[in-house]
Every structure is written in C-alpha cells, then in structure tokens.
Amino acid sequence: MANIIKLIIEREYMTKVRRKSFVVMTVLGPLLFVGVFGIIAFLASVNKDNKTIVVYDETSLFVDTFKSDDETNYIYVPTTDIISVIDDVKKNSYYGIIHIPFKYNNIDSIASSVEFLSDDTPSISVTRSIENRIKDKIRDVKLVELGTSSDIVSKASVTVNMRYVNYNGELKNSDIGGIQIAIGAISGILIYMFIFIYGVQVMRSVIEEKTNRIIEVIISSVKPFELMMGKIIGSALVGLTQFTLWTIFSSVIFSFAKGYFGLESPSEQMLADSTPEINNRMQSLLASLFEIDFTLIIGAFLFFFLGGYLLYSALFAAIGSAVDSETDTQQFMLPITLPLIIAMYSGFMVLENPNGPVAFWLSMIPLTSPIVMMARIPFDVPTWEIVLSMVFLIIGFVLTTLLAAKIYRTGILMYGKKPTYSEIWKWIRHS
C-alpha cells in the first residue's frame, strides 16, 4: 500500500511539475513579486517627493519655525507682494504657500487667520504638521507675553519617547508592531493563496481522471482513498517545490536588482547617513527583529501551511469527484471558499487586536485557524493556544478527510446529472 501511494504521488508530482504552466508560474512568480514590490517602493518614493512650501510671513515671528527636512523644503520669501509670490509658486509648481498675515502681531488674530494657499487640497499630514508648528510657536510667544521668561520657555520644551513594556517589566520595542503586522499579514496571505491555488489543482486533477474515464481502471488497482491521498500529497509537494523555487529565485532577483541599481541594503545606508536619530531608529528596528522568535514562526508557518492545505484539498477533492466538469463546481465551492474568505478578512481585525475574542476563536476553528493563527503568531500567542489550535487542526483534517473520502468513493463513479446536496449527504450516510 505504501508503495502504491508512493507511485501515485510520484505521478501526480511529475506530471504537474513538467507542465508548462508550472514552469511559467515558477519563473514569473518571483518576477511578479519583485515587480509588485518595486512598484510599491516606486510609488512610495514618488509620494515622498520633496515638497517645496513657500512661507509668506508678514509677522516675522516665525523665522525659524519651518525648518527644511528630507520631505519638505521651506522657502521664506520677502513679504512685498503676495500676487507675484503666487505667480512664482505656480510657475515653479511648488506645493503651496503658508500665509501668516500681519494683524498688528496680535497673537490671537494671527492664530485664527493663518492661511494655506494651494490649487490642490493639501494632504492632512502636511497641514497637521504646519498647524502644530504654528501652535507651538504661538504658545511660546504667548507664554513670554504672559510673563514667562523666554529662557524658561525654551527649557520647558521636552520630547517624549514612550517605552513599551509588558506586564513582566520586559522592554518591548516600539517598532515591533509594524514588523509583526507585516509577518502576520504575509504568512496569512501566503497560506490563503497556497490553499486556493493547490486545492483547486487537486480538484481539477480529480475531475480530469473522471472525465478521462481512467478512474475506473485506476480504482480497480488501488483503493479510492489511496488515490485521493496520493493526489493530495503529490500536489502539496508540487506546492512546496514551487514555494522553495520562488524563495530562491526571489532572493537571486533581489540581489541582482540591488547590484544593478546600486542600492545598498538599508542598514548600511542608514549607518552611512549617521544622523544619530536615524541611527537609533535603525538599531531599534534591528533589535525588534531579533526579538521575534523566527524559529517558532517558521515552524508554525510550515505546520499551518500544510495542515490548512491538507484539510481544504480533501474537500476540494470531494467536490471534484461529485461533478463532471469544472463549470459544475461553482455551487459546491461556496461552502469551502466562504470560511477561507472570512479567515482572510477577519485577518485584518486580528492584526489589530491579536488577542481578542475573534482572533482567539477563529484561530481554534480548523477551517479558519491556518490563516488566523498565522496572523496572530508573531504577537506572542500563549503556547497552550498554539498547541490546542494545532491539535484541532489535526483532528479537523482527519475528520474532513474521512468525510471527503466517502463522497469521493461514490462520486467518482457517478456520471450524468449534477448531484444535489441531499444526494451527497446520502452518499456520506450510505458508504
């Protein structure tokens, strides 16, 4: 029996791997991945494009309030003629003008009459930052007016750096949230894609054997269950192969692209820039990377990746066996795709509140746990929850496989009309 399953796995694997679509996807996948990544990076850099904002300050109170930085360049212009300044700004297609009217330097009226002139609606982050700077400055001026010495005012300014600590008093890194979200989201999405792509492939392969009518020859030699399991495992290996090749290709392409475009890896670049602030941030980012338990994440990823796939592909195989052609699958696909889609969308909720009730329950139910638990795992999930979820997934896999095998055994010999749900229920009960 073991030998027979090996043969089936081997055939399933070899025919799929040799297919043109596999080769094309294996090569195109990483290119697509790198391409999408590149487009996002490009868009982000375009978005960051240096803005030039003209400061038209009639009060001369804000001489050093607006300091140019990486993102924004502030130009102070003489306050002679606002019309010509506008013309100038338009000609150079600058971002806009901050107009601070004179108002006899009455602080309160200045605060209420500051204007931002531009043709387009300015982005919220820009206006907020400008407002904050003006507010801070006006408050300082007011404090002085109210009798505080300017020395004291400047001494009173502080910067707050909140630390993130857990209940045991261990320091958490403030950057960790972002990295965890990224890891959780990426692994969830990968599992979702893998289940869909390879589950549907199992279904197609079942339909193919049925429409080719070879099924009867095969099951006169092997048990339907062996055939189904061989198919599922064979496809899983194809998926793992593709995934491994993608990882290798992607890293090759990345390193090639890096060399070609003369990019340096962020850490080197950051260190070279060596402003202490950036340096600190980089170090804290690195520190938070070290804080994440990658052994756990990779191990759990492989487990949930395979567990989720095995569970769903048994169901996909059952659907394939019940129908004569792929067009008939629609009706039966819904109950399978629904939990997957729920898992995927609730994933966003889970990323926001990784230990909330939704996250907990969805990561226990085997139909949603592969995606949801993977999204949670970077956020320190208690070990007992992970273990319990794994146990449930294994139980879920065994039960769905038994159920699917019952449908499969009857379905593969049924031709003609598309079965109804009640007929499928009878197959389950009678076999």
Add this chain to the structure above:
Amino acid sequence: MNLIQAKNITKKYQTKTALDSISIDVERGSIFGLLGPNGAGKTTLIRIINQIIAADSGEIFFDGDKLQPKHISQIGYMPEERGLYKNMKVGEQALYLAQLKGMSKQDARTKLKYWFDKFEISTWWDKKIQELSKGMAQKVQFIVTVLHEPKLLIFDEPFSGFDPVNAEIIKDEIIGLKDKGATILFSTHRMESVEEMCDHICLIDDSKIVLDGKISDIKRSHRDNQYEITINEEDFIGLDNLKDFVSVLSNKPNRNFKDQLDLTLRITNNIVPQDLLKSLMTLGELHHFTEKIPSINEIFIKHVEKSFE
C-alpha cells in the same frame, strides 16, 4: 474447478436493486459471457468482482479463497468506458498502470516491449494519448489490461470502439489468452462474438439471472424441432400430405433460384428428423436440409422480451 464463484450477490442502490441474489460460477480457463440489456446490472456485478464497489450481501470466491484486495493483481479489467491520461506519454502511462498492478518497472518494460512489437505500435511509446486516434488508444488500453498476465481478465464490451479489423485482432488475442490458461469474463451486446467465443453464458435481466449455462447446453435446450429446407416450388403442394406432423412456419422464394422455395418447418414431438427427411425426399428434389438451431441473439431476445411481458 471454478476460478470465480459468486454466491447470492445482492446490491441495492438508493432507489433500485441492481443485483438480486445473483450466483455465477466461472470455470477456470473458459470464456464466460455476461449478457443482458442496458441497466440489467452487468457492470455492477463486474465492479463488485473488481472490488470497486462492495456488495450488500453475498460472497465471492477467487480461486477458492474469499475475494480480497490481494487478488487485485490477479485480475485485469478493461471497463466499458475506456480512459487513459490524455496528456501523459503512452509508454510512461503503461508503465505506471502496470506498476499499480504490482509489476516491477523492469518486468513491465520487458512485457510492454513484447506487446508493442506484437501490435506494431512501438513508435507510439513517446506519443501522448491525445495524439492517438480512439482505436489506437483502445489498443494501448487492451495491452495495459492484459500486461500483468492476470488469472482473470474482465472485459466490459471489449469490441466497442474498434473497427472490424481491430475487433478481429482483439478477438483472436482474447482467444489466445484463454488458450494460455487465462479465464475470461466479458460482457457484450454483440451476440455474434458471444457465439464465436463463449463457452458459457449468463443472461441477466432486471437484476436477476434469466439464463445460465454452457452455450451448447443452452442451444440444445432451445432447439424447437425446427428445420430449414429448400425444395422446388412445384413440390410445395406435396407438403399437404405431411400436415399431420409438419407445420410450415415460413415460406420464401430462394434468393438465387426463383423456382425454389426456402421453408422453415416444425415437426411434432412424436417423430424424429430421419422421418421428416425420408418423407421430404419422396416429394421431389431436396436442395437443402438443416436443423434450425436458434442463435444466441434469438435466445437473448426471446428471454428479454419474456420478462417485458
């Protein structure tokens, strides 16, 4: 000694009974024909013997043992609905299917070479099935069925899809396999092939056996005292003298000679053929005299019609 012994096999589907307490014995080294109209239950019985589906009750013995999964490798099965993997190469596919039947790769390769040479299809080895015609694919399917030299070969409608030339080749191969000691069970609608090949037939209709036995016995029991004769037209009038023990069932002019008549006669039970022959010879010239033995086709139709009534 029987290779297959099926006892009281019953199989019910949700709405209908496919087999109702069917028992058959397939003698070793014989060709057993399973006949019956569409939907009679033939394929269900074949699937049960192949262990594709399980019977609700009854048991099957293979070579004296209770039928078990280990017997799979001793059975070769060609289903009515033929099928191969369309986008797999012929040779690879044949090797795969042979290995599923428990053959070693090496053994399968050697035997495949023998059969491919025999059918002169060695050049197809690297072709995909989808490049072959239907008849060509059928040949491959036949080879795959018999390759592992099973004790029992089961063919469901083996000749459907073959042109007459290839059907003849397959027929000769099946008879050849029987001569080498294989036992063959096949179901068919083609009565002439049954007549030519089968030693034993079993007619199933509406989930029950309506006729079962050796072809010779069945034919003997279906003899109906009928004789076909050809006489000169002018002598026909003389038959009147024999009407006490002879009745004329049909009367047609001979195809070749317009002045001769082909007649079918039936004699009563109390006389023997010699008496009929003697009497006929007194009438005049007798061109043809033969006992009319019903064809399997006629027997088939008679029995199936009977159950319709």
